[in-house]
Amino acid sequence: MIEPDDGLEGRLLLEAIYQRYGYDFRAYSEASMLRRLEQIRLRSGDASLSLLQHRLLHQPDFFQEILPEFTITTSEMFRDPVFFAQLRERVCPLLQTYPTLNIWHAGCSSGEEAYSLAILLLEQGLLERTQIYATDINRQALKTAREGIYPLKAVQEFTVNYHKSGGRQVFSDYYHAAYDAARMARQLQNHIFFQEHNLVSDGVFCEMHLVLCRNVLIYFQRPLQNRVLQLLSDSLCRGGFLCLGTKETLDMASVRDQFEKIDPPTRIYRKSVRQSLG
Amino acid sequence: MADPAEKALAIGASAGGITAVQRLLPSLQGARLTAIIVVLHLHRHNPVPLTKVFCGGGQLPLREAEEKCILRAGVVYFAPANYHLLVERDRTFSLNADAPVQWARPSIDVLFQSLARAYRHSATALLLTGANRDGAEGCHSLCRAGATVVVQDPEEAEVDSMPRAALSRCGPLAQVLSLSQMSSWLSQQVEEGHL
Numbered sequence: 001m002i003e004p005d006d007g008l009e010g011r012l013l014l015e016a017i018y019q020r021y022g023y024d025f026r027a028y029s030e031a032s033m034l035r036r037l038e039q040i041r042l043r044s045g046d047a048s049l050s051l052l053q054h055r056l057l058h059q060p061d062f063f064q065e066i067l068p069e070f071t072i073t074t075s076e077m078f079r080d081p082v083f084f085a086q087l088r089e090r091v092c093p094l095l096q097t098y099p100t101l102n103i104w105h106a107g108c109s110s111g112e113e114a115y116s117l118a119i120l121l122l123e124q125g126l127l128e129r130t131q132i133y134a135t136d137i138n139r140q141a142l143k144t145a146r147e148g149i150y151p152l153k154a155v156q157e158f159t160v161n162y163h164k165s166g167g168r169q170v171f172s173d174y175y176h177a178a179y180d181a182a183r184m185a186r187q188l189q190n191h192i193f194f195q196e197h198n199l200v201s202d203g204v205f206c207e208m209h210l211v212l213c214r215n216v217l218i219y220f221q222r223p224l225q226n227r228v229l230q231l232l233s234d235s236l237c238r239g240g241f242l243c244l245g246t247k248e249t250l251d252m253a254s255v256r257d258q259f260e261k262i263d264p265p266t267r268i269y270r271k272s273v274r275q276s277l278g
Numbered sequence: 279m280a281d282p283a284e285k286a287l288a289i290g291a292s293a294g295g296i297t298a299v300q301r302l303l304p305s306l307q308g309a310r311l312t313a314i315i316v317v318l319h320l321h322r323h324n325p326v327p328l329t330k331v332f333c334g335g336g337q338l339p340l341r342e343a344e345e346k347c348i349l350r351a352g353v354v355y356f357a358p359a360n361y362h363l364l365v366e367r368d369r370t371f372s373l374n375a376d377a378p379v380q381w382a383r384p385s386i387d388v389l390f391q392s393l394a395r396a397y398r399h400s401a402t403a404l405l406l407t408g409a410n411r412d413g414a415e416g417c418h419s420l421c422r423a424g425a426t427v428v429v430q431d432p433e434e435a436e437v438d439s440m441p442r443a444a445l446s447r448c449g450p451l452a453q454v455l456s457l458s459q460m461s462s463w464l465s466q467q468v469e470e471g472h473l
Contacts, residue, residue, distance in 0.1 A: 031364035031392040032374040215375040
């Protein structure tokens with residue numbers, strides 16, 4: 001018999017995880033989350049999501065083992081080169097006016113974009129005065145990010161992106177290659193603080209001049225998107241910049257009136273300088 | 279605001295797909311029940327949006343699918359480059375940046391499998407020419423959900439591996455048609471008010 005798969009078992013499983021372990025994936029976009037659950041189930045060999053749920057509830061170690069699978073995303077350096085070109089040309093000149101800079105990269109995954117940002121700031125003479133807070137919910141991705149070691153093959157693609165974004169330096173100056181891996185330069189790492197932060201449950205931790213949150217909101221349902229955007233907005237100083245992914249917009253967001261569009265195609269926004277009346 | 283589309287018709291294609299899709303879209307002129315969703319494998323830095331590639335091909339409005347937008351009947355949506363496209367149960371689009379599936383992002387499997395859950399028997403899928411096996415799992419999920427799955431005849435497909443993979447996965451649950459048969463079948467479906 002063919003069972004109706006309406007996602008019920010998936011929703012129950014997410015509820016169980018929330019109640020037992022406190023990780024709240026219930027407001028994530030369902031289609032993507034169900035796909036991940038299905039992949040986890042296939043790997044675990046359980047016949048149904050209900051059986052997988054049983055195992056997750058009774059084997060905390062197993063839950064910790066698969067937890068990273070819920071939030072793993074892929075990233076690359078200088079993804080969307082046009083965005084980085086705009087960041088270089090339109091945002092960096094305005095950042096020059098601050099004596100010190102705080103930047104939050106929310107949802108940094110395995111760190112590729114945080115390093116891209118550090119490279120860009122270094123070239124603009126801004127890195128020395130900058131602290132980048134790169135956060136993610138995924139501990140396994142953060143470990144990779146802290147190590148800053150990427151396959152050399154991937155780095156070749158990053159190099160192409162880098163030059164497309166208007167980078168003029170020799171990209172290999174930013175890493176040390178050994179065997180088939182590349183380790184990002186210490187000089188970059190020294191300015192990036194990778195730490196765990198859950199956008200669903202954690203709050204503001206510092207006042208920022210620039211916030212990057214790219215390809216994170218697409219994983220959330222609308223109410224959670226709005227909540228997270230409010231959090232990002234609250235953490236920005238007036239006149240601070242917010243950068244979203246190229247398929248994410250503030251058009252339908254509750255915070256849209258708090259921002260002006262700097263470069264609509266690349267989704268660079270600036271928090272309004274005028275005092276909000278609300 | 280109008281309700282979401284009652285039905286969804288998804289087209290998946292890879293190598294040789296642009297020409298094939300161009301041949302089919304005119305047959306969907308006048309579709310009043312179904313949203314049309316196209317996933318084509320393209321280079322991720324493809325500079326020309328598909329809405330531009332296909333413009334001038336007919337009267338159906340062409341749009342890039344945007345996350346959280348409601349599927350509308352009579353509109354052709356294209357999956358944006360470098361993201362997976364999915365359909366939610368509330369009949370809105372989702373995007374994600376998960377790893378490529380079968381080296382593809384957007385992946386046909388990802389769209390089709392989400393469609394199986396969101397639209398079940400109200401979904402139709404057309405799988406066309408292509409050089410890998412993306413779409414086979416998705417077609418299978420759709421068949422199981424009671425959807426109509428039509429695969430391009432491998433004998434005439436510009437590249438036959440994708441249709442062949444889907445047929446071997448679905449067996450007799452999928453129909454096999456040539457492009458011109460598919461085209462007349464679609465016109466007929468539209469005419470009879472099924473799409």
